[in-house]
Every structure is written in structure tokens, then in C-alpha cells.
Amino acid sequence: MSAPSVASIEQFAGKGAARAAQRKRNRAGLNAGSQRRPRWVTYVLLAAVLVISFYPLYYSFLLASSTADDIARHPIPSLIPGGHLMENFHRVLDADIGFWKAVSNSVLVAVITSVSVVLFSTLAGFAFAKLRFRGRGPLLVFVIATTAVPTQLGVVPLFLVMKQLGWIGQLQAVIVPGLVTAFGVFWMTQYLEAALPYELIEAARVDGASMFRTFWSIALPAARPAATMLALFTFVASWTNFFWPFIVLGSSNPTLPVALQLLQATFFKDMSLIMAGVVLSVIPLLLLFVVAGRQLVAGIMQGAIKG
Amino acid sequence: MTSTQTSPEAEPTAGDERQRQTRRVGFTQTLGRWDVKVSPYLYISPFFILFLVTGLFPLLYTAYVSVFKWDLLLGKGDFVGFENFSTVLQAPVFWKAVRNTVSIFLLSSVPQVILALVIAALLDANLRARTFWRMGVLVPYVVAPVAVGVIFSRMFADQSGIINQVLQNIGLNPIGWHSEVLPSHLAIATMVNFRWTGYNALIFLAAMQAIPRDLYEAALIDGANRFRQFFSVTIPMLRPTIIFVIITSTIGGLQIFDEPRMFDQYGRGGADQQYLTLTNYVYQLGWTNRNFGRAAAVAWLLFVLILVIGIVNYLITRRISSDKSAVSKKRKKVRA
Numbered sequence: 041m042s043a044p045s046v047a048s049i050e051q052f053a054g055k056g057a058a059r060a061a062q063r064k065r066n067r068a069g070l071n072a073g074s075q076r077r078p079r080w081v082t083y084v085l086l087a088a089v090l091v092i093s094f095y096p097l098y099y100s101f102l103l104a105s106s107t108a109d110d111i112a113r114h115p116i117p118s119l120i121p122g123g124h125l126m127e128n129f130h131r132v133l134d135a136d137i138g139f140w141k142a143v144s145n146s147v148l149v150a151v152i153t154s155v156s157v158v159l160f161s162t163l164a165g166f167a168f169a170k171l172r173f174r175g176r177g178p179l180l181v182f183v184i185a186t187t188a189v190p191t192q193l194g195v196v197p198l199f200l201v202m203k204q205l206g207w208i209g210q211l212q213a214v215i216v217p218g219l220v221t222a223f224g225v226f227w228m229t230q231y232l233e234a235a236l237p238y239e240l241i242e243a244a245r246v247d248g249a250s251m252f253r254t255f256w257s258i259a260l261p262a263a264r265p266a267a268t269m270l271a272l273f274t275f276v277a278s279w280t281n282f283f284w285p286f287i288v289l290g291s292s293n294p295t296l297p298v299a300l301q302l303l304q305a306t307f308f309k310d311m312s313l314i315m316a317g318v319v320l321s322v323i324p325l326l327l328l329f330v331v332a333g334r335q336l337v338a339g340i341m342q343g344a345i346k347g
Numbered sequence: 348m349t350s351t352q353t354s355p356e357a358e359p360t361a362g363d364e365r366q367r368q369t370r371r372v373g374f375t376q377t378l379g380r381w382d383v384k385v386s387p388y389l390y391i392s393p394f395f396i397l398f399l400v401t402g403l404f405p406l407l408y409t410a411y412v413s414v415f416k417w418d419l420l421l422g423k424g425d426f427v428g429f430e431n432f433s434t435v436l437q438a439p440v441f442w443k444a445v446r447n448t449v450s451i452f453l454l455s456s457v458p459q460v461i462l463a464l465v466i467a468a469l470l471d472a473n474l475r476a477r478t479f480w481r482m483g484v485l486v487p488y489v490v491a492p493v494a495v496g497v498i499f500s501r502m503f504a505d506q507s508g509i510i511n512q513v514l515q516n517i518g519l520n521p522i523g524w525h526s527e528v529l530p531s532h533l534a535i536a537t538m539v540n541f542r543w544t545g546y547n548a549l550i551f552l553a554a555m556q557a558i559p560r561d562l563y564e565a566a567l568i569d570g571a572n573r574f575r576q577f578f579s580v581t582i583p584m585l586r587p588t589i590i591f592v593i594i595t596s597t598i599g600g601l602q603i604f605d606e607p608r609m610f611d612q613y614g615r616g617g618a619d620q621q622y623l624t625l626t627n628y629v630y631q632l633g634w635t636n637r638n639f640g641r642a643a644a645v646a647w648l649l650f651v652l653i654l655v656i657g658i659v660n661y662l663i664t665r666r667i668s669s670d671k672s673a674v675s676k677k678r679k680k681v682r683a
Contacts, residue, residue, distance in 0.1 A: 305614070
């Protein structure tokens with residue numbers, strides 16, 4: 041190995057150095073191996089991957105726009121949607137499972153957790169990345185280690201705790217455990233380590249800013265790109281979360297995934313109705329994806345987003 | 348940096364006002380020092396408090412619950428020692444759930460890593476409309492597992508499902524995707540792969556782009572074709588990333604709940620528990636049978652299983668990659 045890989049530069053010298061190395065390398069034409077355009081085979085294969093990724097979604101849309109009768113008669117739906125989409129949407133919204141309530145619950149939970157995860161993670165990340173205090177190293181290792189702990193297995197006692205608090209069936213039972221995540225802390229620590237120069241913090245301190253003021257006016261703005269990504273991933277994770285909300289919320293106060301489960305359990309014979317519910321629950325995230333998909337891609341590629 | 352403004356000018360003039368000011372500066376200074384000392388702990392405390400209360404404590408307390416008779420409604424009962432564990436370990440359902448969980452996990456993780464590597468290799472070319480392709484493979488990630496479960500359980504329907512219909516159209520026999528053991532595992536694994544393959548492909552892609560291109564040039568000079576380059580340069584260089592993806596997918600994959608839960612409208616893992624997973628079993632014991640003691644026992648057993656498979660995983664991946672890669676040879680030399 042003649043030059044250290046960009047990944048290893050990132051490991052030892054931080055994100056900023058890695059980015060600089062990447063730029064330098066690009067300029068030097070070391071990435072030139074891929075300068076030539078690939079042949080059509082690559083495009084055909086990728087198009088096949090995309091078709092497989094899209095088809096199940098399109099399939100749910102096709103079923104949602106037809107009648108139960110059509111579905112029974114044609115196992116392979118025609119590629120042209122039927123004309124019953126709006127009608128099926130109305131049936132979902134009128135069904136006795138509180139779909140609107142599920143929508144507003146999902147929005148509420150996802151927004152609150154995203155904001156809070158970003159705020160608390162940036163706060164902790166700022167401390168870990170830029171402040172000196174006793175026990176910093178071991179505590180950071182502890183945070184990283186907890187990303188590998190399967191906390192889902194603690195559901196039984198967690199349920200007992202919520203019962204003690206009288207939170208069964210209440211949204212805070214879903215919100216509070218998700219207020220800050222180990223991954224978020226780790227993510228922001230890594231980012232701030234590279235993106236926030238010590239000189240800036242020192243300048244603020246010399247000017248007499250308190251620690252919190254320094255965080256609020258220096259660290260938080262500097263963290264914005266990483267914070268946006270963290271907010272997006274938290275939003276998606278919260279929106280799609282099922283296991284714990286299903287256990288603790290129950291059917292009276294559901295989030296969207298819980299409502300979908302109810303829909304399936306109650307109207308299992310009416311596929312067009314169920315699929316209309318699926319489509320309705322997917323649309324918001326698809327819209328988010330159209331707006332911010334680029335950032336999701338960048339976020340995944342920038343680092344160990346999963347843990 | 349605490350303020351160092353306890354200026355010498357403040358000392359000589361012994362005016363009343365001056366004195367008060369000195370005292371105030373002193374006070375601010377103590378406050379400042381206190382600020383510097385305590386703030387870091389204050390800032391990291393939300394995570395630690397929350398993790399202790401909602402993560403670590405429940406996990407440990409699970410052990411406590413598991414040695415009692417414990418009813419969802421009636422609460423704690425008699426101490427029963429390891430009875431919950433022995434009952435569970437003797438139950439055929441438990442072993443079925445272990446089999447299903449491991450089988451679904453293998454069927455979803457192994458093909459997924461291979462497919463993701465292939466897709467990443469395709470994306471790692473100088474494509475036109477690069478962002479479009481990258482975003483395209485990520486679309487399934489924003490579909491909730493519950494929605495994926497509903498869609499695929501219909502596609503894999505035993506009667507008049509699209510997949511069986513296609514099979515029949517090309518002259519094959521329809522498959523009992525729900526009624527049989529291995530086919531149901533395949534169907535559920537397909538849901539997992541659908542949602543995560545593109546995501547992991549992007550992780551691999553990022554790692555591939557960080558491989559120095561001169562390695563490929565050297566391989567080219569040595570006469571390696573593209574396939575040889577892929578297996579002898581790309582794969583060894585991706586080793587840490589592959590291990591990372593495998594370990595995270597182990598921890599997540601063995602806790603799978605949503606997809607099998609949504610594979611039919613009953614959510615009991617099939618008539619013969621052919622696709623009941625361990626997490627489904629925990630739910631069933633705890634919230635259907637109201638037996639928290641036993642649910643906690645199964646949760647602990649699953650924890651042990653995750654630990655064991657995680658370690659096995661680690662050992663295997665270390666063995667495989669220590670064969671030919673230039674990187675590990677270098678490491679060995681350093682160690683020697």
C-alpha cells in the first residue's frame with residue numbers, strides 16, 4: 041500500500057483530513073480507473089435492480105387502485121392502475137381504526153424524537169469531541185459499545201416501568217426512550233471532532249461566553265450538515281418503528297405501522313383496502329425521500345450510519 | 348479557558364466600589380470554573396441517564412423477572428429459580444423458534460451481503476446520472492418493514508399470489524410460501540433483503556471508493572482481469588466494512604419481529620409455528636399468554652444466542668480474510 045486509504049485517514053486524522061485527501065487524490069487522477077464510462081451491461085443490470093426495488097411499491101399502488109374482485113381474478117395485476125384509488129383511500133380513512141389519529145401520532149413522535157435526538161446528541165458530541173474532562177475516553181467507548189447492545193430484549197421490564205408510570209397507551213412511552221441515541225452521540229462526536237476548530241471555541245471563551253453559549257452559538261451552527269442527516273435518519277427510523285409502539289400503545293392510540301397491523305388483522309379479506317392503507321403510510325416518507333434522498337445517500341456513504 | 352481578568356489594577360485603589368467589583372469578578376471566576384468543570388458531564392448526562400433507565404436497567408432486570416412467576420396483570424408471583432428457563436428449553440416451540448430465527452437470519456444476511464457487494468461494484472463505475480442510481484437503490488429503505496410485510500405476504504400468497512402465478516405460467520409447481528417451513532423463511536428473508544440490500548450496497552460503495560486506485564493499476568500490470576481484481580483487491584480491502592455490516596446485521600437480524608408478524612393476519616408465526624421467530628415468541632409469551640417470567644427467560648436466551656453467533660461471525664470473518672490479502676500480511680509482519 042503506497043498511500044493510506046482515505047478510510048484510514050478518516051480513522052486516524054478525522055473527517056476533514058479524509059476529505060482533503062480525497063480531493064487531492066481526485067485531482068491527481070488516482071481515481072482515474074473509473075474515468076471511462078461503463079458499458080451498457082452495467083446500466084441494464086442497475087436498471088434491473090431498480091425495477092426490483094420499485095415493483096413491490098408499484099404493486100401495492102396497483103392493488104390499492106382496484107377492487108377486491110379484480111384482485112381475486114387477476115393474481116398478476118395489469119400495469120395500468122384501476123380507478124378506485126380515491127375510493128379506497130376514503131374507506132381507509134373512514135374505517136374504525138383511527139387512521140388520522142395514527143398519522144398525527146406518527147408525525148408527533150417522529151418530529152419530537154428527531155429534534156431531541158439532534159439536540160442532545162450534538163450537546164454530548166460537543167462535550168466528547170471538544171471539551172476536556174475526567175473519564176472522557178472510557179465514557180466514549182461505553183457509548184460506542186452500547187450501540188451493539190440489543191436493547192430490544194429489555195421489553196418486558198421496560199413495559200413494567202411504563203406501567204408503573206401509567207404510560208401504557210400514551211405517546212410518551214414511545215417518545216421518551218428514543219429521546220437520545222448512542223448512535224447519534226457517536227455520529228456527532230465524529231463530525232464535530234473534524235469540523236469544529238479549537239480556535240473558534242477558545243475565541244468564544246475569551247470573549248466571555250459561557251459553556252452553553254459557546255455550544256449554542258459556535259458548535260450547533262458548525263454541526264448543521266451532520267445534524268440534518270441525523271434528523272433525517274431518526275425521522276425514518278421513528279416513522280417505520282413497530283415493535284415497541286405495537287406493544288406499549290395498543291390499538292386505541294396507534295402510530296401508522298400499528299394502524300397498518302390493525303388494518304390487516306381486521307380487514308384481511310379486503311386487499312384493496314389494506315393496500316390503500318399501505319400506500320397512504322408510505323407516501324409521506326416517499327415525499328421526504330424526493331426532497332432529501334440525496335442527503336440520505338450522502339449520510340450512509342459518509343460513515344458507519346448503522347452503529 | 349477561564350477568564351483571567353482579575354486585573355492587577357483592581358488591587359491598589361481601595362475604594363468601596365472597586366472592592367465590590369473585585370469580589371464580583373472573583374465570583375464570576377468561580378462560576379466560570381464551575382461551568383468548565385461541570386458542563387461536560389451535564390451535556391453527556393441525558394444520554395447516560397436515558398440509557399441507564401430505558402436500556403441497561405431493563406436488560407438486567409430481565410434476568411430478575413425471569414426467575415419469578417410473573418403475570419402481566421397480577422404482577423410478581425413466587426420465586427421459581429430456573430423453572431422458566433427449563434420449561435422453555437423443554438418446549439418444542441422454543442426450538443422451532445430458534446431454528447426459524449437462525450434460518451431466516453442466514454437466508455437474509457448471506458445473499459444480502461453478496462448482492463450488496465455486486466450492486467456496489469456496479470455503482471462504483473463512472474456512471475451517467477450517478478445520484479439517480481444511488482437514490483434508486485435506496486428507495487426500499489424508506490418503506491416501513493410493516494408495509495413491506497403486508498405487500499410481500501400478498502405477493503407470496505399461496506393461492507392466487509403473483510409469484511405462484513408466475514411460477515405456474517412458466518410451467519412450475521406453485522410453492523406453499525406460507526404453509527411450508529423453508530419457503531416461508533425464504534419469503535420473509537426476501538422482505539429483509541428488499542429493504543436493506545441497497546442500503547448496504549451504499550456502505551460498500553463508499554468503502555470501495557476509498558480504495559487507492561494504484562492497487563488496481565498494480566493488479567492490472569500483474570495481468571489480473573476485472574473479476575480477479577474484484578476478488579483479490581476489492582474484497583480484501585473491504586474486509587473491515589464487510590465485518591461491520593455482518594455484525595450489525597447479526598444484531599438486528601436475530602431480533603427480527605415485524606416481517607414474520609405481518610406475514611399473515613394472525614401474527615402467530617403460522618399454523619405450525621413454521622415462521623415464529625424468537626422475538627415473536629417473546630411477544631406471544633408475554634402479551635398473549637401474559638407470562639412475563641417466561642418471556643423474560645426467552646429474551647435472555649436470545650441475548651445469549653446473539654452473543655454466540657456474533658462471536659462465531661467474528662471468528663469466521665477473521666479466518667477468511669487472513670488468507671491472501673496484502674493488508675493482513677502486512678499486519679502480520681508488524682506483529683512479528
